[in-house]
Amino acid sequence: MVIKMDLKEKLIILSDSAKYDASCSSSGSSRKNANGVGNAAYSGICHSFANDGRCISLLKILMTNSCIFDCKYCINRRSNNVKRAIFTPEEICTITINFYKRNYIEGLFLSSGIIKSPDYTMEKIIETVYLLRNKYHFNGYIHAKAIPGASEYLLKKLGKLVDRLSANIELPSDNSLKLLAPQKSVNKIDKIMTTVKENKSRFFVPAGQSTQMIIGASSETDLDILNKSEHLYNKYELKRVFYSAYIPVNSDKLLPTIKMPPLVRENRLYQADWLLRFYGYKVDNLLDKNNPNFNILLDPKADWALRHLDEYPKEINKASYYDLLKIPGIGPKSAQKIINARKVFKIEFSDLKKMNVSIKRAMYFITCNGKYYFNNAISKGFIESNLILDSKEKIESIGTQLTLFNE
């Protein structure tokens, strides 16, 4: 039975059920304003930060939270007794345009439960996005979910209208998927990702595709998860893999019972993900069968450095770009600053500080013109205890989303 609801009630239900998707990014597109409303900013823009410290950039909603699927971990699964609602395409357009003009948002992130059939659901999503682009002349950012199992021609139609597409893998292995989300299959997701990869252009999903994995709902190790990510980055040229700490919204004998979502683990995976994409690390540098999970006390890079102390200290005035990136506390921006500056002068510790290159964590691992920061030789235990305390402060104060290394 459908009860008439006002717009506010719908918005509350349909944003509440969309919030578990970790993606918030609005970057990667340079869509211009062709005499309508809005444009995209290549760097992305955060418009607000929610009470959980996550960036709000897009109006993140479901078209409907009704669903014919019954995925165990999902709040919207068919067997759950929750209030259901559905937006009309016009309603979504009205909210998007009015929020956008008031500068609340960068655009729309539209996902949906599956009603009637995957094709029907996909058609409704397309109808909404088409209206936004052609009736309201909206040129802001649109991220849409591709519905697993929908026809390829619908996916191609949608891809021409949006900036980013995503299909969530949700679980890192086929077995977990079979167990917890029997109606989703690896094949269906694979098909979506392949189509998007093959058609990607300036006019088709310009900001690329992304996916999400839930962390801690199934038994995989960090090694399994990262191997999966590395595979996805290589095979489908994904822009991002998002990791979402499992939050128990349903109880089911197949699901783990936990007190707190594994937020630190999620953060470690994000950090490692960055090491894969921007720092030149490979998964087997970071983890192996004997050591398949990250150290919860230390970030993966610091952990790696402590296990390879013989490779340090690195000389700031000589180390290559990738060697600089192996120094805890030095990221791509700082490494580039160092490379630029040392073309014209020899860098001292005091210069690093002036250039806003933090040495708080780097000081144990570098020399400047052959000089070490400490006068006495220091031990591994000394460095380790200092880094662990630094890292503890950071986890408490920074949250997990944007500043992954604070570099």
Place this chain on the structure above:
Amino acid sequence: MSNVYLYNNSFESLMHLISKIILLKNNPDNIKNRVNYEPNLLDNIIDLELKDTKELKLFLNSFSLDILHTVYYVYLSENDNKELIIYYFLKNALKYHNEIYLHRNLKCVNMAINISNYVGREAHKLKGFLRFKLLKNNFYYAEISPTNNVIEILSNHFKKRLKNEYWLIKDVNRNIYALYDKKNVYYLTDKEIVSLNLELDNKEEKFEDLWKSFFETVAIKERQNFKAQRNFMPKKYWNYILEMENRI
């Protein structure tokens, strides 16, 4: 006595003045904006004629866009010595051209880069945090109170983004308005605004309420983290961020 040079409250005027001072061979003791300069007995004020726009053009042409971008952003900051930093930065830029960015051990270079980044970061944040309200007269109206004078950067952003809307942005502390009439942006002061009717459009309250509901709902309770929220969205902006008003 110290020699103080005065410019006329605009970036162009400052650049023009600096082009002349550089030719003088003697470094200035200070360069100040005429508008907020307070005369004192020890200063010897020097006025240079700044009329020949050809002269200015020629000077600007000797720098890359990167360099002009950097000094423009420094100009928008509130740093007490910004004029002297720009002067020394440009003097060195004549010698090093774009390689100037490598010379971070030169104080003026390091300061110029840091200040200009700081201004850029604040402008970027406000592109997100600024909130418009729709008025009865069809204007979208926003108030800001930034640390740096970023209203021009924001106006250039919204000129593209909301090019088919009327909008008005007010910098509350500096008393500057940026008014857009679907064609051009005009920068006005309090005195130049004849009347300003801030009566809200009938639907305004409804959409503000929808936004606040969305903002509260989209946070995951199990992950609540006010510290991270404050780090990313500093308190000094909350006054003008609709959804944070009740948290002050």
